Amino acid sequence: MTSEKCLFCSMNKKEIKVDFVYEDEHAFAIRDINPQAPTHILIIPRQHVDNISKLDDKAIMGSLFHTTARIADQENLTKSGFRLVVNTGDDGGQTVHHLHIHLLGGRSLTWPPG
Numbered sequence: 001m002t003s004e005k006c007l008f009c010s011m012n013k014k015e016i017k018v019d020f021v022y023e024d025e026h027a028f029a030i031r032d033i034n035p036q037a038p039t040h041i042l043i044i045p046r047q048h049v050d051n052i053s054k055l056d057d058k059a060i061m062g063s064l065f066h067t068t069a070r071i072a073d074q075e076n077l078t079k080s081g082f083r084l085v086v087n088t089g090d091d092g093g094q095t096v097h098h099l100h101i102h103l104l105g106g107r108s109l110t111w112p113p114g
């Protein structure tokens, strides 16, 4: 997929209006439109990368996980705990082909996932 047709690139370019929970020069975060937990936030790098398998720049994920932990803290999830998910490819259930981390919290999550 090209970045021109990518939903998260369109949000990044502010072509689609969306409320950002957080943003800096490297990443932004939004609330998932179909939340699977009381808190369900997507943390998205501004740079388009299809998925973790296509990632060349090692620094992106370090920065993205660090940002995610800060957002989890802002959402008061540090003490109770939370789950981070990176769906990848068809079997991973990825539907938006722009790398992102799901932050899920606010309830006790079951394991294994479906």
Ligand code: 5GP
Pocket: 007, 018, 030, 031, 032, 033, 034, 035, 042, 086, 087, 093, 094, 095, 096, 097
């Ligand atoms: P994936 O399935 O690729 O891991 O995650 C994509 C996520 O994006 C899904 O959980 C889906 O609900 C969310 N999503 C899809 N379209 C939109 C949208 O227009 N706005 C928001 N806020 N979330 C979206």
Ligand code: ZN
Pocket: 003, 006, 007, 008, 009, 010, 047, 048, 049, 097, 098
């Ligand atoms: Zn994109």
